[in-house]
Amino acid sequence: MAKHTVLIADDHAVYRMGLRDLLQPEFNVISEATEGSEAVEKAQKQKPDVVVMDINMPGMDGIAAAKQIKECCPDTGVVVITAYDDDRRMFEAIQAGVAGYVLKDDDPQTMLQAVGSAAEGKAFLPPPIVKRVLEGMAGALAGKADTADRSITPLSAREQGVLRLMAEGKRNREIAKELFISERTVGNHITNIYNKLGIYDRSQAVVYAIKKGIVHV
Numbered sequence: 001m002a003k004h005t006v007l008i009a010d011d012h013a014v015y016r017m018g019l020r021d022l023l024q025p026e027f028n029v030i031s032e033a034t035e036g037s038e039a040v041e042k043a044q045k046q047k048p049d050v051v052v053m054d055i056n057m058p059g060m061d062g063i064a065a066a067k068q069i070k071e072c073c074p075d076t077g078v079v080v081i082t083a084y085d086d087d088r089r090m091f092e093a094i095q096a097g098v099a100g101y102v103l104k105d106d107d108p109q110t111m112l113q114a115v116g117s118a119a120e121g122k123a124f125l126p127p128p129i130v131k132r133v134l135e136g137m138a139g140a141l142a143g144k145a146d147t148a149d150r151s152i153t154p155l156s157a158r159e160q161g162v163l164r165l166m167a168e169g170k171r172n173r174e175i176a177k178e179l180f181i182s183e184r185t186v187g188n189h190i191t192n193i194y195n196k197l198g199i200y201d202r203s204q205a206v207v208y209a210i211k212k213g214i215v216h217v
Contacts, residue, residue, distance in 0.1 A: 003028040004119035009039035009053040036060030055082040070097040077118025100124040123203035167209040
């Protein structure tokens with residue numbers, strides 16, 4: 001079985017080298033970039049399964065690059081890495097459609113998990129980050145006076161059920177088993193969810209589910 005392909009983008013050569021050495025046994029690192037616009041250009045040409053990218057780079061930063069990559073290569077997962085533990089940047093990255101958010105001082109296994117999840121089309125956030133995302137979303141929801149508007153959604157009851165299970169981290173096979181439907185039907189529901197909401201990955205779907213109260217914090 002062919003290894004998933006990865007593009008690394010970071011302006012520090014030593015860190016790129018260390019990241020390549022970490023990923024190479026499990027993944028096929030096909031290219032490297034030193035800044036955001038270069039990462040976008042190489043992603044468009046090479047269509048890697050995953051782009052692992054530093055947020056803070058000269059020129060176009062990692063968040064702007066992630067957004068462009070998701071627009072031109074929706075099947076490419078993006079994992080952003082940063083040395084700074086910043087809630088604002090974290091939420092900006094999630095809104096840009098990244099599949100993973102990893103701090104540079106996290107353990108190597110966290111990075112491997114994040115890249116592996118992104119390669120399979122799944123979102124991965126370390127538990128401390130998930131906690132902060134949920135707390136942040138809960139605070140945002142609590143600050144809204146009109147809760148009725150939050151409940152308005154174009155999704156059917158079945159689609160909301162699928163979305164709820166997606167937000168719990170369940171795979172298509174697990175969702176199918178729980179709802180007593182086929183995996184193909186689950187895939188059709190997920191496609192409909194993405195089309196109706198104008199989104200293209202699970203991380204954005206999870207944010208929507210929390211915002212609309214489909215998943216309760």
